[in-house]
Amino acid sequence: MQRLKPEQSVFHEGDPARRVFMVTHGALKLYTLLADGRRQITGFMFPGDFLGVSIDEEYAFTVEALEDTELWWFSREAFDRFISDHPQVERELYRLAAHELAEAQRQMVLLGRKAAAERLASFFLGLLDRAERASGKAETCFDLPMSRIDIADYLGLTKETVSRMLAHLRSLRLIRLQAQNRVEVLNRSGLSEMADGMSADHIN
């Protein structure tokens, strides 16, 4: 078990991959840096997610807590032994990887082809889905455990643009901010159309 305060990191890109983690509480961000400091956040992790279950000898990204976070971990050897003893787990791991891959593909579409407002709308819908899966019931609100800069680095934008697009979605009455870090979705289908580029904003 391991507890983390915000900003604390679990491991860094390039560290030898000696442990496997499972998130039990909190939220984390995964990111990689370019030589000049540009950062791309490749994902956020929440309770139930696995970390470091690659095959590689080194972790491929840095992981950092967004809030107070709790992790369970196993040594790589113990984890591998466990898998050998329980072959059906292998299939489950594979399932997980396939799911992450599908998510990565959606993110590539977002980063390669969507406009700023569409990116933010997609991001919010993803968080809303997650909130619903976590609570097991329909939701209209969710928290933003990450900063505007983190959102920007996840969506391939700047914090200023995130802020402006937030204002834009608000002005369209698609969302409302209950607090700085809490979003209420006012028009889910409208937000979906925006996210999938069906909003034909040049008409409005």
Add this chain to the structure above:
Amino acid sequence: MQRLKPEQSVFHEGDPARRVFMVTHGALKLYTLLADGRRQITGFMFPGDFLGVSIDEEYAFTVEALEDTELWWFSREAFDRFISDHPQVERELYRLAAHELAEAQRQMVLLGRKAAAERLASFFLGLLDRAERASGKAETCFDLPMSRIDIADYLGLTKETVSRMLAHLRSLRLIRLQAQNRVEVLNRSGLSEMADGMSADHIN
């Protein structure tokens, strides 16, 4: 076994995932479309690569041949049966998925944070690596089986920008075009620096 001519598709996004494929000859592109026709190519496939080995009920993208291509395929049931009989294959599949995931993460960094010239440089280095892995020896040249539009849709750019950046890399003597679709790398480390954003182009 299945043979394909250029432009022919193996399956479409949303088709029921009834078969699993292995590429034996040729090259293919994987892509998804947005509602208004914007396209993001999420990957290219070459001999040795697997296709449709997801867990999902439906294919998550469309696959189309770039040139004359040959595929081996199995029904999903036969494939699953084979895996049950050969548990070590499961691990290999997982290995493969993990590798694809790492690649997807690199592509997210490219799409989210790299400038146009950096994207093209990264793309060329990837193709050079692949050519070396395929031939088993050091290489300085490789073919481009895809059109400029395909490259653009893979890198999140337009065909015009790809063309201009190609001219730019050529003017820097990092590459040379042996033919319209054949690239020779003249300065690999220079290309690497360009790809990783270390080229400090404001100095030059």
Add this chain to the structure above:
DNA sequence: CGCCGCCTTGATGAGGCTCAACTATTGTGG
């Protein structure tokens, strides 16, 4: 040899970035 599609090159413009100032929020110590 000539047509057609692909690629390149040029001119213009827009979306998002940068830089800067301002406001709101959070945390800290008196």
Add this chain to the structure above:
DNA sequence: CCACAATAGTTGAGCCTCATCAAGGCGGCG
């Protein structure tokens, strides 16, 4: 509990990169 500092977020002005629109060149195939 309040005052203040420090941090995070918002808003505005100008600019830059890349997209768009348009024209011309090249190559491959009939």
